[in-house]
Amino acid sequence: MDVTGSPLDPPAAETFEAVSARAADDPEGFWLDAAQAVDWDVYPTRALDSSGAPLYRWFPDARLNTSYNALDRHVLAGRGDTTALIYDSPVVAKSKRYSYSELLDKVARCAGMLADAGVVAGDRVVIYLPMIPQAVVAMLACARLGAVHSVVFGGFAAKELAARLDDAGAKVIITASGGIEPSRVVEYLPTIVEALALSAHTVQTVIVKDRPEVPGAARDYSTPGAVWIDWHERMLGAEPHAPVSVAATDPLYILYTSGTTGSPKGVVRDNGGHAVAMTWSMKNVYDVHPGEVMWTASDVGWVVGHSYIVYGPLLAGATTVLYEGKPVGTPDAGAFWRVVSDYGVKTLFTSPTALRAIRKADPHAQLAKDYDLTCLDALFLAGERLDPDTWTWATALLSKPVIDHWWQTETGWAICASPHGIERLPLRAGSPSFPLPGYSVEIVDDAGVEVGMLKEGHIVIRLPLPPGTLTTLWQGDQRYIDGYLSTFPGHYLTGDSGYVDREGYLYVMGRTDDIINVAGHRLSTGSMEQVLAEHPAVAECAVIGVHDPIKGQKPAGFVVLKSGFSIDDAVLAMELVAMVRGQIGAVAAFKDVTVVTALPKTRSGKILRKTMRQIVNGETYVVPPTIENTEAIAIIVDSIQQNPAQQNPAQQNPAQQNPTRRSVTS
Numbered sequence: 001m002d003v004t005g006s007p008l009d010p011p012a013a014e015t016f017e018a019v020s021a022r023a024a025d026d027p028e029g030f031w032l033d034a035a036q037a038v039d040w041d042v043y044p045t046r047a048l049d050s051s052g053a054p055l056y057r058w059f060p061d062a063r064l065n066t067s068y069n070a071l072d073r074h075v076l077a078g079r080g081d082t083t084a085l086i087y088d089s090p091v092v093a094k095s096k097r098y099s100y101s102e103l104l105d106k107v108a109r110c111a112g113m114l115a116d117a118g119v120v121a122g123d124r125v126v127i128y129l130p131m132i133p134q135a136v137v138a139m140l141a142c143a144r145l146g147a148v149h150s151v152v153f154g155g156f157a158a159k160e161l162a163a164r165l166d167d168a169g170a171k172v173i174i175t176a177s178g179g180i181e182p183s184r185v186v187e188y189l190p191t192i193v194e195a196l197a198l199s200a201h202t203v204q205t206v207i208v209k210d211r212p213e214v215p216g217a218a219r220d221y222s223t224p225g226a227v228w229i230d231w232h233e234r235m236l237g238a239e240p241h242a243p244v245s246v247a248a249t250d251p252l253y254i255l256y257t258s259g260t261t262g263s264p265k266g267v268v269r270d271n272g273g274h275a276v277a278m279t280w281s282m283k284n285v286y287d288v289h290p291g292e293v294m295w296t297a298s299d300v301g302w303v304v305g306h307s308y309i310v311y312g313p314l315l316a317g318a319t320t321v322l323y324e325g326k327p328v329g330t331p332d333a334g335a336f337w338r339v340v341s342d343y344g345v346k347t348l349f350t351s352p353t354a355l356r357a358i359r360k361a362d363p364h365a366q367l368a369k370d371y372d373l374t375c376l377d378a379l380f381l382a383g384e385r386l387d388p389d390t391w392t393w394a395t396a397l398l399s400k401p402v403i404d405h406w407w408q409t410e411t412g413w414a415i416c417a418s419p420h421g422i423e424r425l426p427l428r429a430g431s432p433s434f435p436l437p438g439y440s441v442e443i444v445d446d447a448g449v450e451v452g453m454l455k456e457g458h459i460v461i462r463l464p465l466p467p468g469t470l471t472t473l474w475q476g477d478q479r480y481i482d483g484y485l486s487t488f489p490g491h492y493l494t495g496d497s498g499y500v501d502r503e504g505y506l507y508v509m510g511r512t513d514d515i516i517n518v519a520g521h522r523l524s525t526g527s528m529e530q531v532l533a534e535h536p537a538v539a540e541c542a543v544i545g546v547h548d549p550i551k552g553q554k555p556a557g558f559v560v561l562k563s564g565f566s567i568d569d570a571v572l573a574m575e576l577v578a579m580v581r582g583q584i585g586a587v588a589a590f591k592d593v594t595v596v597t598a599l600p601k602t603r604s605g606k607i608l609r610k611t612m613r614q615i616v617n618g619e620t621y622v623v624p625p626t627i628e629n630t631e632a633i634a635i636i637v638d639s640i641q642q643n644p645a646q647q648n649p650a651q652q653n654p655a656q657q658n659p660t661r662r663s664v665t666s
């Protein structure tokens, strides 16, 4: 199959307005056209299946295999020697290229190894790996068998891993001896053992990639009910496995993401809609074509890594870069510019946090001057709000389009973006531009009424969502309906608030729930509160997101002690920080605890977290008339005036000093 595009692709001259109109007027025709860029075992005759509304399915009568589309078809088209994957690791000083033929061979043998372990289509495989090529191989091997992978980010602790093993009902775990952080080696195998002990579900096989840099190997471990095997040994003897044809509607992966309080939500991605959306977006959003190099500097544990380190570039026949390092400190703030110039990166995609970290370390981008960046066509940013200051800095530095685009784990690809591959529209600081074809975005008030331009409200998307977006939550149709589709019937609730300007540019301002975004990582403050509440000294607590100049936000905990409980504040803070790190993971970056004598509450006992957040972030706040304990406001104001860990303590409302707070930073 020719992967450069089908005869029905829109002509290059078609404007974004025209493409959007085609998608809105005839979604069925639009997505069936887009489906021609995918190789199907059974070709779709229909695009949308609304029979289960408000749950929708795409390409209900079609069959395909995602790994065949990402690998085999490029090799069969004579492009086996093209580089598929470049692994670059400053932390172990390695760089290696894999051609499409080489990657196909590894994926087919890994699929054979999984089949030998009893994995069949529909089984779930948890992947807990650092940023090494085996992560990509393992994901595609699952796809090859029709098995469902669930990648868990390496910064999560055993309890979070156990929750995912249980919910997914994983048959196999694929892991490594560990990951390498600039400051330390992170051993994974003790975490796996702890997670297996915590999990109610029995995992049958643990496959371990032994890394020479990290102690521990499969032979050192045994756990009840599970066989531990060595990746290298089994791969050597494994027979290559052919791709298994699955229904387009069958799940490709589950990716857990933070919800409000409660267990993490397993976002389910299908095979067919996903392949179509990835392929469409590579060309029309990113303007990346076969043989061109895309580097997404994220982690395969996040949705950005799933979509644009692994699936998008490989489905498009492009070259992807897997970077095991940081924007700064591996070894310096020139690392990103080195990778761009070393590998001829056309399209770079990263998070605003990464840029802010580079800017802090190298404000005038002196290190960029050492590298030839002429290959770079555009820089895409997502994962959190892109502040106008960082956008302006990056635009001036690169003299290339710096394109903010807004999406979520749930959507799997951008809701709003500037469609770089269709038309190069003017960009605006602070805005991810316009809704992409397939997304009908509205801004509504609490009653669900559209608010009109320039007014902030809930950002919702009219159903159905386009192909590639979540089809449901794993074993949680009702949870999906209750959490996302019921607040404003007929619409998907994004959980973000924002507004649209006079020219239709969208501005995303922040979450309306208890989700915070720390260094582009999505975290639930509710989950952190659950951990704090387990401490015997804590009577009640609130965790809120505080502005951070590099990471965007950071969590700050406020706790009230049980009456009569005596504990040193610093000791309590250390214990609470250790508990969050131990139960959620280092990635939560939970470091600030303030002990107060009261939290502001309504008469019905609801903690006024929004008011607390506004106070702590130095925003104008209005004390709700329903407040039960007005004096608690002064306690919070006072606490942040005295806590040097708070970055943004400018107070809009003067408040009296109050001696009833104690603040500690661990």
Ligand code: COA
Pocket (backbone or CB within 6 Å): 153, 154, 155, 156, 179, 181, 183, 186, 297, 298, 299, 302, 304, 326, 327, 328, 350, 351, 353, 354, 357, 382, 383, 518, 519, 520, 521, 550, 585, 586, 587, 588, 589
């Ligand atoms: N495995 C184990 N631990 C991890 C980890 C992983 N994969 N990733 C992060 N951690 C740990 C870190 O070591 C750190 O631990 P520490 O508290 O012992 O220092 C903690 O989690 C917080 O990590 P991080 O948020 O990365 O902060 P940092 O101070 O180490 O680094 C930046 C700061 C800016 C360099 C880093 O946050 C970064 O690279 N951000 C960009 C993130 C990104 O690209 N996100 C993609 C979303 S699209």
Ligand code: AMP
Pocket (backbone or CB within 6 Å): 257, 303, 381, 382, 383, 384, 385, 386, 404, 405, 406, 407, 408, 409, 410, 432, 494, 495, 496, 508, 509, 510, 511, 517, 520, 521, 522
């Ligand atoms: P995640 O599911 O981890 O990708 O996080 C999704 C959330 O990150 C969104 O709901 C937003 O709150 C935030 N987000 C992602 N991209 C952007 C962006 N470009 N602008 C503003 N917020 C963003």
